[in-house]
Each structure stands twice: as C-alpha cells, then as structure tokens.
Amino acid sequence: MAVSKVSGGIKAAMDDDDAAGSKTTTTTNKGRGGTLLAHFFLVLTVVTLCVLLYAPRFFSALAPYGAIAGFSSTTSSKAAASSSVQLGPEHAGGGGNDDADHQQVVGGGAVKEQLQVLDNQVGSPCSSLPDHTICCDRSDYHSDVCFMAGDVRTDASSLSLLLFPPPRAAAAAANANVEEERIRPYTRKWDGFITKTIHEVRLRAARAEDAAAHRCDVRHDAPVFVVTAGGYSHNMFHVFNDGFLPLWLTAQHLRRRVVLAVLAYSPRWAGTYGEILAGLSGYHVVDLLRDKRTHCFPGAIVGTRYHDYLAVNSTRLRDNKTIVDFHEFLAGVYDEPAAAPARERRPRLGIVSRKGRRVIENQAAVARLAASVGFDVEVMETATGAPLSAVYAAVSSYDALVGVHGADLTTFLFLRPGHAALAQIAPLGISLLSRNLFGVPAARMALHYEQYDVSGRESSLSRRYPADHVVVADPARARREQGKDEWELVEHVYLRGQNVTLDLGRFRETLARMHSRLKRRQATSQVSTGADPVPQI
Numbered sequence: 257m258a259v260s261k262v263s264g265g266i267k268a269a270m271d272d273d274d275a276a277g278s279k280t281t282t283t284t285n286k287g288r289g290g291t292l293l294a295h296f297f298l299v300l301t302v303v304t305l306c307v308l309l310y311a312p313r314f315f316s317a318l319a320p321y322g323a324i325a326g327f328s329s330t331t332s333s334k335a336a337a338s339s340s341v342q343l344g345p346e347h348a349g350g351g352g353n354d355d356a357d358h359q360q361v362v363g364g365g366a367v368k369e370q371l372q373v374l375d376n377q378v379g380s381p382c383s384s385l386p387d388h389t390i391c392c393d394r395s396d397y398h399s400d401v402c403f404m405a406g407d408v409r410t411d412a413s414s415l416s417l418l419l420f421p422p423p424r425a426a427a428a429a430a431n432a433n434v435e436e437e438r439i440r441p442y443t444r445k446w447d448g449f450i451t452k453t454i455h456e457v458r459l460r461a462a463r464a465e466d467a468a469a470h471r472c473d474v475r476h477d478a479p480v481f482v483v484t485a486g487g488y489s490h491n492m493f494h495v496f497n498d499g500f501l502p503l504w505l506t507a508q509h510l511r512r513r514v515v516l517a518v519l520a521y522s523p524r525w526a527g528t529y530g531e532i533l534a535g536l537s538g539y540h541v542v543d544l545l546r547d548k549r550t551h552c553f554p555g556a557i558v559g560t561r562y563h564d565y566l567a568v569n570s571t572r573l574r575d576n577k578t579i580v581d582f583h584e585f586l587a588g589v590y591d592e593p594a595a596a597p598a599r600e601r602r603p604r605l606g607i608v609s610r611k612g613r614r615v616i617e618n619q620a621a622v623a624r625l626a627a628s629v630g631f632d633v634e635v636m637e638t639a640t641g642a643p644l645s646a647v648y649a650a651v652s653s654y655d656a657l658v659g660v661h662g663a664d665l666t667t668f669l670f671l672r673p674g675h676a677a678l679a680q681i682a683p684l685g686i687s688l689l690s691r692n693l694f695g696v697p698a699a700r701m702a703l704h705y706e707q708y709d710v711s712g713r714e715s716s717l718s719r720r721y722p723a724d725h726v727v728v729a730d731p732a733r734a735r736r737e738q739g740k741d742e743w744e745l746v747e748h749v750y751l752r753g754q755n756v757t758l759d760l761g762r763f764r765e766t767l768a769r770m771h772s773r774l775k776r777r778q779a780t781s782q783v784s785t786g787a788d789p790v791p792q793i
Contacts, residue, residue, distance in 0.1 A: 374403045374479060374555055376509040376574050383574075388421050390459050392437050399443040401506065401559035402459055408480065408553045409462075409470045410517075410544070415455060417482070417556050418462040418470060435461040441519070441559035442487050443498045454484050455519045455545070457558055472552035478513045478539065479555035481506075486520035493663040493693070500532055502560035504582055505568050509575055512538040515553065519544050531645060535589040566669070566697035579701045580673045590648040603774040605631035606651060608659030608667075611639055614683055615755045616660060617716070625760050629767045630775075631656070638664045655774050658767075660756060661690040668698050675777065677704040677770045681758070684715040685731035685750035704773055708758075708766050716755040 375382040375393075382391035385405045392402040407420040440454040462470070483503055488494035507514050514537050521543040526533065533541060542551060563569040570576040605626050609619060616622055619635070626633045636650060651657060651670035656677040659665050668678045678698045682690035687709045698705045712718055712728040721727050726734045727749060738745045 373509060373574070374405065374557055375401075376506070377561055378572050378574055388419065388461075390419055390435055390437055390461060392439065392459075396562065397446060398562040399445055399502070399559055400439050400441075401557065401561055402437055402439050404459060404556035404558075406555070408556045409472065410480075410542075410547075410549075410551045411470060412544075412548045412550075414458060415544070416458040416460055417480070417558065418460050418466075420462050420467050420470075421464050423464075439558050441482055441484050443502050443560055443562040444487065450487055454486055457482055457519070459556075459558065470550050473549035475552045476515050476539065477554070478515050479510070479557060480517045480542070480551070480553040481514045481537070482517045482519070482544065482556065482558040483560060484519040485522060485525045489520075489525065491663045492666045495529075496666050496669065497566050498562075500529070500536075501566060501568070501582060502562045503536060504585060505563065505573065505577065506557065506560045507536065508577065508581075508585070509573075512536065514557070515539045515542060515551075517542040517544045517551075521545065528644060531589045532586075535585060565693050566666070567700065579669075579697065583669060583673055583701060586648065586669060587652070590645050590652075592648075592652055600778070602630055602632045603655035603771060603778070604634065604653060605656045605658060605770075606634050606636045606654040608657065608662075608664050609635050609637050610660055610662055610664065613752050613755065614660045614662055616681070617755050617757045618760075621760060622658075622758055622763065625764060626658070626767055629764065630771050631767070656770050661686060661694065665694050668694060668703065669701070671701075671703055674702040677706065677774060679706040679708060679766055679770060681708045681756060682710060683750060683754055683756055684710050684712060684717060684728070685735070686746065689746070704770065706766050706770055708763060710756050711759070714756055714759055716757070717749070717753065720753075 374385055375391075377383060377393070380393050381395075382393050382401075382403045385391055385403055388406040390402065390404050392400060394400045404417060404419050406422065409418045409420060410416070411418055437459040438456050439459065440451055440456050442451060442454045445451055481503075483499075485499075487498055489499065512535070516533065516537045516539070518541055521541065526541060561572075563572060566579070568577055568579045568582055570578045607616075607619065607623055607626070610616070623633045623635060634650070634654070647667060648670045651667045652672065654671065654676060656679065657665070657668055657671060658679045658681070660681040661683060665678070665680060671678065678694070680690055680694050680698075687707070691707055695705050695707055712723065715728070717728050723729065726737070727745075731750065735742045735745060
C-alpha cells in the first residue's frame with residue numbers, strides 16, 4: 257500500500273507537469289521554448305545530483321551491532337529501508353510459516369537475516385553460539401545466565417522456552433536426546449532465602465513434530481530477555497544492584513533490539529521504572545506468567561550478568577563499557593539537559609533525609625553547618641512516593657550528596673561523573689561495608705568520595721550499651737566473636753539498631769574539604785576543558 261501510494265503521488269505530479277508543459281509550448285514562440293529547454297536541463301542536472309547524494313541514506317539497511325554469530329534476526333525490508341527499525345507498538349503483519357493465518361508479527365515480516373551478538377561477555381563459553389543451541393554459563397558465584405539461538409517459543413503451561421530445530425535439521429533432532437536446562441534468573445544465587453522465591457524457567461530442545469502444538473501466536477523479530485521483577489525489589493539498592501544494572505550490562509549491546517519477558521511482573525513496578533524499561537527495550541514487555549499466548553523469537557537470553565556491587569567491569573565486556581556509560585544511559589532515559597557553562601556560584605548540596613533507622617538526629621544543625629561552609633543546601637526527603645524522574649532531576653542538579661549508609665544513597669548514580677562528590681556517613685560497626693557498597697562504586701564513576709566514620713559517642717548505641725561494652729568500644733571484635741552469626745549482629749544492631757548524632761566540629765572538616773575541591777573544580781572549568789582529575793577514595 258505504501259509503495260502504491262507513493263507511486264501514485266509521483267505519477268500525479270508528473271501528469272501535472274506534462275499538462276503544464278503542453279500548455280506552455282502552445283503559447284510561446286521558438287525562442288522562449290529554447291530558454292525553457294535550457295532551464296529544464298539545468299533542473300534535471302540538479303535533481304540527478306541530489307538523487308546520487310541522498311538516495312543511499314534512504315535505501316541502505318541499518319548495520320547490525322557487531323558481526324559475530326549469535327542469532328539470526330529477521331527484519332522486514334520495510335524496516336531495513338527506514339532510518340529506524342520499528343520496535344515499539346505491536347502490530348499485525350505478514351511473515352512466518354505454517355501459522356501465518358493467525359499469528360501476530362512484532363517488528364515486521366521475516367525477509368532479511370542479520371547476525372547479532374547474544375553474549376557480550378569476554379571469555380564466555382557462550383560467546384560464540386551456533387544456531388539451534390542452548391548454552392548456560394554457571395561459572396559465576398552470583399548469577400547463572402543461559403542463551404538460546406534459533407527458533408525459540410514460549411510454553412506458558414510449563415514456564416518453558418522451547419528451541420525447535422530448523423527444517424534441515426529436523427530428522428537429526430528427532431533422534432537426539434531432549435536437552436533441558438533450568439534457571440532462576442536472579443543475581444543472588446548464593447542467597448538461598450531469596451532465590452527460592454524466584455520462578456524457575458525451563459529451557460528445552462524440542463522435537464520438530466511438536467511444533468504443530470506450539471504454533472506462534474506472536475512472532476517477534478528480536479530475541480527475548482527473561483528477567484525477574486521479584487527478589488528484593490522494594491529496596492532501591494537491590495533494584496539497581498541486583499536488577500537494572502546487571503540487566504543493562506547484559507543486553508545494552510543489543511541497542512534496544514530485545515524483548516523483555518518479565519517474571520513477577522506488576523503494573524506498579526512497570527509504572528515506577530517505565531522510563532528505564534523503555535530505554536532497555538523498544539518492544540512491549542511480555543508478562544511471562546500471565547500471557548498464555550505462544551511467543552516466538554529468534555533467540556533468548558535468560559538471566560543477567562553480575563560484576564560487583566554497582567559495578568561494570570569494562571575488561572569483561574566486548575565493548576568496554578563502564579559505570580559512566582550506565583550513568584549516561586540513565587541521563588538519556590530521563591532526558592537530562594546538557595550541563596550549563598560553569599559559572600561562579602555556591603555549590604549545591606543535597607542531604608538525604610532518612611526515616612526510621614540510621615537517622616541523622618541533628619540533621620537541622622548539619623544543614624546549617626553546610627550552609628555556613630558555603631553550600632546551598634537542600635534536604636532530600638525519602639519515601640515520599642515521588643517519581644524516579646523527579647528524584648533523578650533533583651540529584652543530578654547537586655554538586656554534592658551527603659547521607660548515612662542506606663539504600664537511598666544508590667541515587668549517587670544520578671550525580672555527574674567527574675564533577676560531583678559523595679560524602680557517606682558510615683554508622684558504627686559498618687565502615688568497610690559502607691565503603692564497599694557505595695564508596696568504591698562512586699570512585700569508579702569518577703566522583704570525589706568522602707567517608708565520615710561515626711565514633712562510639714556519636715552513635716545512639718552509646719545510649720543502649722555502656723561505653724566500654726565491646727559493641728560500642730570495639731565493633732570489629734564484637735563481629736569476630738559472633739562467628740557464623742556475625743551477620744545477625746550487623747543486621748539487627750549496627751544496621752537496624754542505631755541512629756547518629758554528628759560531631760559538628762569534626763564533620764565541618766569533611767564538608768570543608770568537599771567545598772574546597774568543588775570550588776577549585778568550578779574555577780578550573782571556567783578557564784579550561786581539561787581532563788577530569790583522578791577519582792579519590
């Protein structure tokens with residue numbers, strides 16, 4: 257239809273030109289006709305040059321990411337000829353095999369193959385994946401991840417992904433043993449308590465004769481990526497550390513050409529993180545537990561890679577991405593405007609205001625102290641239900657972020673790499689834990705990092721225990737003495753059982769160092785665009 261409409265429009269325009277040309281010819285003399293003929297050839301020359309210059313960009317297909325065998329992606333000629341592949345809303349279309357009469361096609365008909373990478377991990381046993389293959393990498397302590405190349409179809413009744421052989425291999429596959437892998441796609445496989453709550457997905461090599469019982473209802477032109485919205489999804493640290501960051505580093509190389517199929521999906525989760533989901537995939541999310549249709553894909557990824565706490569290890573990725581690239585992804589998702597030119601002003605500081613536990617009991621005095629040092633201070637309330645886009649907008653505008661160790665400090669990912677600073681207040685007994693969870697990742701993101709370790713007299717534990725009690729006087733020894741029950745002490749006493757009252761004189765030194773560095777950075781930015789200083793920790 258689109259071609260015939262365009263052709264009709266061109267023909268109509270040409271007919272009008274012919275009619276106009278005939279009329280002109282009959283009403284002008286020979287000299288006038290000669291002039292028009294010269295003009296005609298001049299215009300024809302210009303049009304020809306334009307066609308030669310601009311036609312390639314309209315009629316050349318987009319190159320796939322990489323040229324490494326992973327899966328054969330099928331895209332329509334219509335999509336290949338446009339400047340952007342149609343990835344968004346589902347639409348009915350042609351393409352397919354025996355079930356073309358009733359299937360829905362997402363992304364276009366199947367007329368052109370492209371080779372794309374499924375596994376972006378360096379040195380993975382699944383990095384080179386032949387067609388009609390299931391490969392699982394279970395070597396990592398934190399997570400398993402599996403890949404399927406070929407004709408993959410969902411089976412909702414058994415929560416399975418079925419891999420059907422191509423027609424040329426059907427006879428051989430009929431005599432082969434049925435291969436099956438099982439996986440719970442979560443990044444804490446060592447944590448039996450939470451892992452047992454994650455749905456188990458079966459990956460099976462199916463027989464060709466079973467294809468008729470699994471006819472495609474929806475055919476996709478991109479691989480499926482099976483993840484979970486379950487686990488510790490109520491906690492912002494775990495949402496990013498266990499969820500979105502591993503999801504991004506596993507599939508970012510596919511450039512949104514991947515269909516998210518989510519276990520434990522909920523509309524609230526999708527609404528809260530809708531911008532991030534749209535940045536990761538250009539397709540509608542598939543609710544894997546409730547959608548009973550048979551979805552067909554040219555490949556599959558089940559599970560996510562994990563590198564470390566809030567980390568992206570560039571040496572483990574083919575494209576050498578870093579945590580700064582993840583920040584840039586978030587900036588693009590939330591449409592962060594370009595940074596304004598540096599000018600002389602007071603640095604902006606946000607104080608994370610916690611509720612319940614690990615509260616700064618003299619927070620108002622700390623805010624006044626920061627203002628006296630030279631900051632414009634904003635208290636950032638937590639647990640308000642504000643959309644994540646609003647939180648991003650606020651934090652990305654800060655030059656420095658201050659807060660007690662806790663999940664809300666995960667928002668340091670929204671600070672500007674190479675420009676901003678993070679000051680973490682580490683409660684008594686968890687100094688090293690605080691540094692590992694937020695200090696090291698902040699430095700990797702080229703933020704200036706300060707850690708303020710709370711003393712025994714600044715902790716509310718000093719009101720519960722005598723000053724010479726081992727819990728207050730020597731937390732390291734108290735933890736060692738617990739042996740295998742050490743985490744019980746950490747969780748119930750040091751994490752959940754204390755607030756802090758900061759020594760304003762001592763904390764002033766931390767604020768002053770941050771302020772001085774930010775002002776130097778600001779002055780340098782006004783006169784130079786040199787490289788960012790080496791991050792400190």
